[in-house]
Amino acid sequence: MSDQRRRSTHGCGKAVAAAKYARLMWKNSAQRAAAIYASLPSANNNQPGPRMNQCRRDAMRLLVILAASSGLGIVHSAQPANAKPMEEHMFWTIIEKSKAAAGVDLNRRPSALELILVSLSLDTIQAFQKQYEQQLLKANRWDLWGAAYVMNGGCSDDGFRYFRDWLISEGRQLFESALAAPDSLAAIPRREYFELELFGSAASKAFAKKGGGELDRDFKAELTQPQGKEWKESDLPKLFPKLASKYKLQ
Known part of the structure; x- marks a missing residue:
């Protein structure tokens, strides 16, 4: 297997822990779920996060569901969410x-x-x-x-x-x-x-x-x-x- 293929398919790192923890939070506070989201490698990191596959998707889906069910927004922005796309x-x-x-x-x-x-x-x-x-x-x-x-x-x-x-x-x-x-x-x-x-x-x-x-x-x-x-x-x-x-x- 090539080095690149290994980079594309290896383990899920933080996302595994995030997904497991998020499941435990299902009956707990959705507010704390936002902290799980923040722990995931984000676009604001200076370095690329680990390659994460289905584990990250599972964690993200669960956090979105938690946020939606509680009315909690997990993305905080100074701009309105309905901003129009650039031409x-x-x-x-x-x-x-x-x-x-x-x-x-x-x-x-x-x-x-x-x-x-x-x-x-x-x-x-x-x-x-x-x-x-x-x-x-x-x-x-x-x-x-x-x-x-x-x-x-x-x-x-x-x-x-x-x-x-x-x-x-x-x-x-x-x-x-x-x-x-x-x-x-x-x-x-x-x-x-x-x-x-x-x-x-x-x-x-x-x-x-x-x-x-x-x-x-x-x-x-x-x-x-x-x-x-x-x-x-x-x-x-x-x-x-x-x-x-x-x-x-x-």
Whole structure:
């Protein structure tokens, strides 16, 4: 198994404890459930959290249910929860600017995006986040997950989220081309892995730096099942012949 595949599929770390503890809290105070949520690796961490799979989803679902059943909001923001998404053209312009500012260094894109966003108003950062989440959902498809699986030598549910972060960071043209034909990603030069987890937390960091507190987030991007037809690993060479040939998948 490759190092990347191990990174994408290994244990659940804090989320295991969070999920178990959250279940114990079911008959206790939902207020304390917010503390469990806060203990999970969040978008505001300076370092990426551990790869967490179904355990994190279980913990998140349970906490959302606890919060909803008690009327407790687990996300605290200075901005209204009904903020509208940023217009797509403006959103992609910001993405392209961050990509250009980072140059050839993929890992500089998150900090480049954060630097652009921190110069904007809190309302605009929140609108950017809303549009970002819409793009994550748009790319939440089984066929793209299959492409990510081939390109990364394996891909967990969290790995697929980080793959979509990378895909958004590449800009509108590549993003929309991938949605139209995932096998077209075979044209991308090979690298160790295709993930960019911290790109997805740039807006949260910028929002916090400007004194906005916790950015309002929609966790549908984390919890919604992918669209389309689920595949088996044996299906992938036929579904993505170009990618399978490039990455030696048989």
